[in-house]
Amino acid sequence: MTDLGAPHRNLIDPRWIGHRIAVAMSGGVDSSVTAVLLSKAGCEVVGITMKLWDYSAVGGDNARDGRCCTVESFAACRAVADQYGFPHYAIDFTAQFNHDVIDHFVSEYRRGRTPNPCAVCNTKIKWPALWEKAVGFGCEAIATGHYAKLSAGDDGSVELRRAADPSRDQTYFLWGVPRDYLTRTLFPLGGLLKSTVREIAGAFALPNAETPESRDICFVSDGDLGRFMRERGLRDGVAPAPGPVVNVAGETIARHGGYESLTIGQRNGLGIAVGRPQYVTSIDPVTGAVSIGDNADLYRRQCAVRAVNWLAGPSSPVFRALVQIRYRHPAAPAELAVTDGAVSVIFDDAQRAITPGQSAVFYDGDRVLGGGTIDAVGPD
Amino acid sequence: MRTIYCDHNSTTRTDPRVADVMREMAVETFGNPSSGHRLGQKSRALLDRARAEIASCLGAKPSEIVFTGSGSESDNLALFGSLVSPEARCRRLVTASTEHHAITHSADWAARHGYDVSILSVDRFGRVDPDEFSRSLKPTTQIASVMLANNEVGTIHPIRMLADLAHERGVIFHTDAVQAMGKIPVNVDDLGVDLLSLAAHKFYGPKGVGILYVRSGTRLAPIIHGGGQETGRRPGTENIPGVAGTAAAMKILTEDPDEMSRVASIASDFRQRLTANIDDIEFFGDPECRLPNTVSVGFGGVDGESLTIALDLHGICVSTGSACMTGAAQPSHVLTTMGVDPRYLRGAIRFSFGRENVPGDAALIAEAVAGEVARLRAMVSPRA
Numbered sequence: 001m002t003d004l005g006a007p008h009r010n011l012i013d014p015r016w017i018g019h020r021i022a023v024a025m026s027g028g029v030d031s032s033v034t035a036v037l038l039s040k041a042g043c044e045v046v047g048i049t050m051k052l053w054d055y056s057a058v059g060g061d062n063a064r065d066g067r068c069c070t071v072e073s074f075a076a077c078r079a080v081a082d083q084y085g086f087p088h089y090a091i092d093f094t095a096q097f098n099h100d101v102i103d104h105f106v107s108e109y110r111r112g113r114t115p116n117p118c119a120v121c122n123t124k125i126k127w128p129a130l131w132e133k134a135v136g137f138g139c140e141a142i143a144t145g146h147y148a149k150l151s152a153g154d155d156g157s158v159e160l161r162r163a164a165d166p167s168r169d170q171t172y173f174l175w176g177v178p179r180d181y182l183t184r185t186l187f188p189l190g191g192l193l194k195s196t197v198r199e200i201a202g203a204f205a206l207p208n209a210e211t212p213e214s215r216d217i218c219f220v221s222d223g224d225l226g227r228f229m230r231e232r233g234l235r236d237g238v239a240p241a242p243g244p245v246v247n248v249a250g251e252t253i254a255r256h257g258g259y260e261s262l263t264i265g266q267r268n269g270l271g272i273a274v275g276r277p278q279y280v281t282s283i284d285p286v287t288g289a290v291s292i293g294d295n296a297d298l299y300r301r302q303c304a305v306r307a308v309n310w311l312a313g314p315s316s317p318v319f320r321a322l323v324q325i326r327y328r329h330p331a332a333p334a335e336l337a338v339t340d341g342a343v344s345v346i347f348d349d350a351q352r353a354i355t356p357g358q359s360a361v362f363y364d365g366d367r368v369l370g371g372g373t374i375d376a377v378g379p380d
Numbered sequence: 381m382r383t384i385y386c387d388h389n390s391t392t393r394t395d396p397r398v399a400d401v402m403r404e405m406a407v408e409t410f411g412n413p414s415s416g417h418r419l420g421q422k423s424r425a426l427l428d429r430a431r432a433e434i435a436s437c438l439g440a441k442p443s444e445i446v447f448t449g450s451g452s453e454s455d456n457l458a459l460f461g462s463l464v465s466p467e468a469r470c471r472r473l474v475t476a477s478t479e480h481h482a483i484t485h486s487a488d489w490a491a492r493h494g495y496d497v498s499i500l501s502v503d504r505f506g507r508v509d510p511d512e513f514s515r516s517l518k519p520t521t522q523i524a525s526v527m528l529a530n531n532e533v534g535t536i537h538p539i540r541m542l543a544d545l546a547h548e549r550g551v552i553f554h555t556d557a558v559q560a561m562g563k564i565p566v567n568v569d570d571l572g573v574d575l576l577s578l579a580a581h582k583f584y585g586p587k588g589v590g591i592l593y594v595r596s597g598t599r600l601a602p603i604i605h606g607g608g609q610e611t612g613r614r615p616g617t618e619n620i621p622g623v624a625g626t627a628a629a630m631k632i633l634t635e636d637p638d639e640m641s642r643v644a645s646i647a648s649d650f651r652q653r654l655t656a657n658i659d660d661i662e663f664f665g666d667p668e669c670r671l672p673n674t675v676s677v678g679f680g681g682v683d684g685e686s687l688t689i690a691l692d693l694h695g696i697c698v699s700t701g702s703a704c705m706t707g708a709a710q711p712s713h714v715l716t717t718m719g720v721d722p723r724y725l726r727g728a729i730r731f732s733f734g735r736e737n738v739p740g741d742a743a744l745i746a747e748a749v750a751g752e753v754a755r756l757r758a759m760v761s762p763r764a
Contacts, residue, residue: 020693046689046693087689087692087693089689089692091685133683133685133686135759136683136686136687136689136690136756136759137686137687137689137690137693138690138693138755
C-alpha cells in the first residue's frame with residue numbers, strides 16, 4: 001500500500017512526535033484520519049470516543065446511522081484503532097454533556113434564543129472535560145479532526161486560524177476554547193481540503209472512508225427540533241408558550257402555538273399568509289410575542305456580545321475586526337467596543353438576522369481574536 | 381511490552397488442553413445427540429460422559445446438571461424457572477443488593493411484573509445479615525437467591541447457613557457460584573443448595589457455556605421453549621464442544637489443587653505492597669471470608685477510569701468497579717450498596733489474579749499502580 005502518511009507528516013507539529021496524544025474519535029472520517037496520521041507520524045495515539053448522549057435521553061430514531069454516539073460509530077472507532085494498532089477507549093461524558101450542553105440548549109430556546117451547542121460542547125466538554133481525563137492517563141495533548149489551524153504568533157503565543165478549506169472551516173465553533181488548552185492541541189486537518197482527507201482515508205483503507213457527513217445537531221438525532229423541544233417540554237413539565245404574532249406596525253395578526261423552536265430569519269413555520277414572504281424578526285420571551293416582517297426588516301447593524309473569550313486580547317478598547325454571526329455567514333467588517341467583559345459590535349453595513357444565542361466570532365483576516373454569545377440586537 | 385493480565389474475574393484464557401478437546405469435538409463429533417444414528421449416538425455418549433464428569437466434580441448426580449448458554453442464563457433459569465413453574469404457589473423472591481446484574485435486573489423485572497421482591501441490604505463488607513435474611517422469608521416466599529462469592533469484592537457468603545434457613549421455611553434456595561468455581565470448593569451437598577449457577581469461562585473453560593445444578597425434586601419450568609433437550613428444562617441442540625471443554629476444564633481444576641494457594645500468595649503479596657507504598661487507600665470486601673485471588677481497592681482522590689486506562693497503557697489489564705465497553709460509567713452497584721465513601725468509590729479498581737500471573741507480577745503491578753496514583757494525585761489542569 002502506498003504510504004500516504006509520509007507526505008503528510010508535515011501536518012503534525014514535530015514537537016509532539018513521540019509523545020502520547022489523545023485523539024477525540026467520533027467514528028467519522030475526519031477524526032479517524034487524524035488518529036492514523038498521528039500514529040503514522042510517530043505519536044503515541046490513544047483514541048478516545050466520547051459518549052455524549054444516548055437515545056434514551058434525547059429520543060428520536062436510533063436506527064439512523066452515520067452519526068456520533070451510535071453503536072455503529074463506536075464500532076467504527078474500534079475498527080480503525082484495531083487496524084492501526086493503537087489503543088482506543090470509550091469514555092462516558094453523558095452527565096456533563098446533559099447538563100452543560102443539552103440543558104443549556106433547551107433553556108436558550110425557551111428564552112427565545114437560538115443556541116450554538118457545538119461551541120458550548122467544545123468550550124465545556126471537548127476541551128476541559130476530555131483534557132481532565134486524558135492527562136490522567138498521561139496524554140500531553142489533544143488532537144481532533146476539526147478544520148482549523150494553529151500556529152505560533154510572533155511572541156510565541158498560540159494563534160487559531162481559519163482552515164485552508166473555507167467550506168469546512170470550523171473556527172466559528174472553536175472561539176470558546178480557553179487559550180491554555182490550544183497550546184496543547186493539534187488540528188492536523190486544518191491545512192487540508194476535505195477531498196484530500198477523503199483520499200487519505202481511502203489510501204489508509206479506513207472502513208469509514210465513505211461515511212456521510214454529520215450535520216445539524218448531534219443530539220437532535222432526527223433533525224426534528226420541534227419534536228425534540230416538544231418531548232423535552234413534556235418531560236420537564238414545561239408547556240409551549242403560545243402568544244401573538246405581531247407585524248411591523250405592531251398589530252397582532254395571528255396567534256402561534258409556541259416560539260420554543262423558532263429562530264430569527266425563519267420563513268416558514270407560523271402558518272401565516274399575508275401575500276408575500278414573511279420572516280421571524282424577533283422573539284420576546286416575556287410577552288411571548290413573535291414579530292414578523294419582510295426580508296428587509298431583518299437587517300440590523302448592532303449587537304451586544306457577552307461571555308467573551310479572547311484568544312488574542314483586544315489591543316485597544318475600540319478596534320476594527322471582521323465579525324461572523326452564524327456558521328455560514330461571511331464575516332463582515334465592524335467596529336468593536338470592549339466594555340466590562342462585553343463587546344458591542346457596530347457593523348459597517350447592516351447584517352441579516354443577527355440572532356441572540358448565536359456566537360459572534362471576531363477575526364483579524366483569518367486569525368481568530370475571540371468570540372462570545374450574541375446577547376441583544378440593536379438599537380438601530 | 382508484556383501484557384500482564386490481572387482480570388481473571390472477568391474471564392480467563394481457555395486452557396489449551398480444553399481447546400484441543402473442543403476442536404476434536406467440533407470437527408469429529410458433529411452428530412446431533414438427538415439423532416438416532418451412529419453419529420448422533422456418539423455425540424450422545426460424549427455428552428453423557430461430560431455431564432457425569434461435571435456432576436462428579438460438584439458432588440451432584442448427572443441428571444441434576446442442566447447446560448445453558450451462560451452464567452446469566454443459568455441465573456435467569458433458576459429464578460424464573462422457579463417462579464413460573466406450575467407447582468409454584470408463591471410469588472415472593474428474596475435476594476441481595478450485591479448480586480450480579482443477571483439476578484438484580486431479573487428481580488427488577490419480576491417486581492415490575494407483579495412479583496413481591498425483597499432485596500436485602502449488606503454491611504460494609506458486602507455481607508447479608510442471616511437474621512435479616514431469615515426474617516425476609518415469609519410463607520409466600522418461593523425462592524431465595526444469594527451468591528456464593530461476589531465478583532467485584534470477593535466476599536463469600538455462608539451459603540450453607542442461608543440454605544438451611546430457607547429450607548426450614550420451605551423456600552427454594554439458589555446460589556450464583558459463577559465467581560467461586562475454581563477459587564474455593566464448590567460442592568452442592570456441602571452448600572446444601574437446590575440450584576447453583578456456573579459459567580465455564582471463569583475457570584479456564586470456553587465462553588458460551590453455563591451450568592445450572594438442579595437438585596432432584598426441585599420444580600423448574602423451562603424459560604426457553606422448544607425441543608426436549610436437557611430433559612425439557614433447556615431446549616436447544618446441545619453445545620457438545622463447549623460441554624466437553626467444560627468437563628475438561630473442571631477436571632484440570634481437580635488435578636491441580638495447589639494452584640489457588642499459589643495465586644493467593646501473589647494476591648496477598650500485592651495487597652501488602654499497595655498498603656506499604658500508597659497512602660489513602662481502602663480495601664473492599666470481607667477481610668476474612670473473601671476470594672483469595674481478588675483485590676478490590678479504592679484510591680482516594682483518584683479517578684478509577686483514568687487509572688485503569690493508564691495501567692492498560694502499561695500493558696496491565698484490570699477492571700474498574702464495573703467495566704463497560706460502550707463507556708457507560710455507572711458507579712458499581714456493589715460498592716454503592718456497601719456504603720463505600722464516594723471518594724474511594726470513584727477510584728475503585730478490581731485486580732483479580734489467576735493462572736496468567738507469576739509471582740513477580742505483584743511487584744510489577746504494585747509499582748505501576750503507585751506511580752500512576754501519585755501522578756493522578758499530582759495532576760493539575762493546564763489552566764492552573
